Amino acid sequence: MNVLLIEDEDLAVRKLSKLLTEIDGSIDIVGKAASVQESVDFLKNNPAPDLILMDIELADGQSFEIFEQVIVESPVIFTTSYDEYALRAFKVNSIDYLLKPIKRQELEASLAKYNRLTKGTDHEADKSSRNLDLEAIDSLVRQLRQQIQPTEYRKRFLVKHLQQWIPIEVTDIAYFYSEEGTSLFKSRNNQKFSVDYTLDELEKMLDPDSFFRANRQYIIGVQCVAQINPYFNNKIKLMLNPAPDSEVIISREKASDFKKWLGK
Structure with missing residues (x-):
């Protein structure tokens, strides 16, 4: 199997090369590229490798730019330091991803997946499989772009207080809630303010690491x-500080996600 490594860290290249040859002695690393430009040059001037292991962040940009400059005819395994939760949905077709630092067992699983998908295919079947891979790559690139671009979450809200407008930092907000069709929030020092957004709109503005839609x-x-209490039918009842005007109950369907969020 001919493999191209696209990775800008020398140590990572050495470790990955060693792992690959240990796992499969027949693997031939036909090229190494540390940048978008080097990768494009290699792919334009050499036969398509059987497989590409590609880091997302390269010396001169993101590897997505490679796909904009040259047709990538090989299945790709992305390597990344980005959070696994954000990327786990993208295991499609022969495309895979490996979270750094790369573990031997996970690399073996990715190579095994590649072998299963390519084993015993004739020329036409292989061509069809490759087309599927290219479609999946295109979809993956678009989704990864969206996932890893830094998201700008709301930092403060401008609210009316008495006869003036004042800014309230999001870090000073305890929770948002809806009351009789109006969206409000309580600050951590128990002040109440209204905002001109629905809770659905607010949910998209707020950092999900800091706020949870209960x-x-x-x-x-x-x-x-302040406190988490078991409630009937596997629900959860929350005690908040400052105290809310009504009970805050989390459904049993959301209970697991809530616990994961709070335990991050």
Whole structure:
């Protein structure tokens, strides 16, 4: 199997090369590229390798740019330091990803997946499989772009207080809630303010590491959770600080996600 390594860290290249040859002695590393430009040059001037292992962040940009400059005719395994949760949905066709630092067992699984997909295919079947791979790569590139671009979450809200407008930092907000069709929030020092957004709109503005949509009425901040109590039918009842005007109940369907969020 001919493999191209696209990786800008020398140590990572050495470790990956060693792992590959240990796993399969027949693997021939036909090229190494540390940048977008080197990768494009290699792919334009050499036969397509059987497989490419490609880091997302390269010396001169992101590897997505490679696909914009040359047709990539090989299955790709992406390597990345980005959070696994954000990328786990992208294991499609022969495309895979490996989270750094790369573990031998995971690399073996990726290579085994590649072998299963290519074993015993004739020329036409292999061509068809490759077309599927290219479609999947195109889809993956678009989705990864969206996932790893830094997201700008709301930092503050401008609210009316008495006869003036004042900025409130998001870090000073305990939770948002809905009351009689109006969206409000309580600050951590128990002041109440209204905002001109629905809870659905607010949910998209807020950092999901800091805020959780508890139910249709509440979006709670991580620092306002004072106590978690079991409730009937596997639900959860929350005690918040400052105290809310109504009970905050998390459904049993959301209970698991809530616990994971709070335990990050």
